[in-house]
Amino acid sequence: MNLHKLSVLAVVFGLVLVAGGNLAFSQEEMTEEEAAKKIQDLEARVGDLKRQAQSLDAQLEEKNNMLRTKQQDYETCIDELYALVGATRADVNAYEQRLRRLENKVSDLLRLSPMDLLARKDEVDSAEEEYNEMANNKISLLPAFYDRVQKVGQNIQTLRDNLNKAEKTYTVGTWSRDRDCLWNIAKKPDIYGDAFKWPKIWQKNKDQINDPDIIHPGQVLRIPAPAPLTPDEESAAQRYYRQKREEAAMGGSMENTTADQPVNQ
Structure with missing residues (x-):
């Protein structure tokens, strides 16, 4: 039984109690015919309330059915929308x-x-x-x-x-005075303190360093934050070292040059 039915029955019960109280209070003054008429009136009111309750129940059920239908339609639309992007x-x-x-x-x-x-x-x-x-x-x-x-x-x-x-920057000096090459720059305590991280500087500045063996005095290099070499930096370093080994095997020089001297080690 829903709340609406409980409310209707409570009203009916209250009317009966009130009517019963009034009837008991005035039974000495009411004739049998008047009492019967009073009861008929109350029964008619109770019948009306029951019919109203039934009508409201029917309307409520209809609304609930409509809501369930709309909810089902919504869920279907959602599934179809997800299917468009291949997702569940x-x-x-x-x-x-x-x-x-x-x-x-x-x-x-x-x-x-x-x-x-x-x-x-x-x-x-x-x-x-x-x-x-x-x-x-x-x-x-x-x-x-x-x-x-x-x-x-x-x-x-x-x-x-x-x-x-x-991000830090570093202005390249000369080889004769500063011994600047990517290896030595990476080794500086205020850069990485680790010469083997020179590929980080190379890869960050590929727009101005075509050959890691050649940098020029006055170049302003961007210095990436201290961190282990990324997979791309590792790969670039391996390609560089492999090329140098091949050059050495063919009798080439392992030395690198800059504007005035070798730049990388």
């Missing part, structure tokens, strides 16, 4: 959770100062890699995700801009 509900739920984690990660990084962000550059790289992967997923085209994914991309670009503000 489970795929979409997993994407939502992953996107939320990425949004939180990027939001935390945005709170850092440029210098603090530089120390966590690898996290920016990781976030950007994950963003690219998610943006290339067709699920990102769904209305629920499109704007959010675009916003993450904008925020990652902001992180890149902040990193550029904090």
Whole structure:
């Protein structure tokens, strides 16, 4: 029994009690005919209330049926929409959770100062890699995700801009005076303190360093944040060393040249 029926019965019960009380109070003054008429009136009112309750129940059932139909239509539309991007509900739920984690990660990084962000550059790289992967997923085209994914991309670009503000630079000196080459620059305590990280400088400045053996006095090199060599940097270094071994095997020189002397070791 629903709340509506309970309310109707409560009203009816109250009317009966009131009427019964009034009848008992005035029974000495009412004739048998009057009492019978009173009871008939009450029974008629009870009948009307029951009919109203039944009508309301029918209307409520009709509304519930319409709601169930619309809900089923909605669920069907959702399934068809997901099918357009080749996804299931489970795929979409997993994407939502992953996107939320990425949004939180990027939001935390945005709170850092440029210098603090530089120390966590690898996290920016990781976030950007994950963003690219998610943006290339067709699920990102769904209305629920499109704007959010675009916003993450904008925020990652902001992180890149902040990193550029904090990134070190180094102005190349001469070999005769400064002994500057990528190897020696990477070895400097205020750079990496590790000569074997010279490929980081090379790869970061490929727009101005075609040959890592040749750098020129006055060049302003961008210095990436201290970190282990990335797979791309490792690969570039291996290609360089392999080329040098081949040159040596053919009788070539392993020495590198700059504007005035060897630049890399």
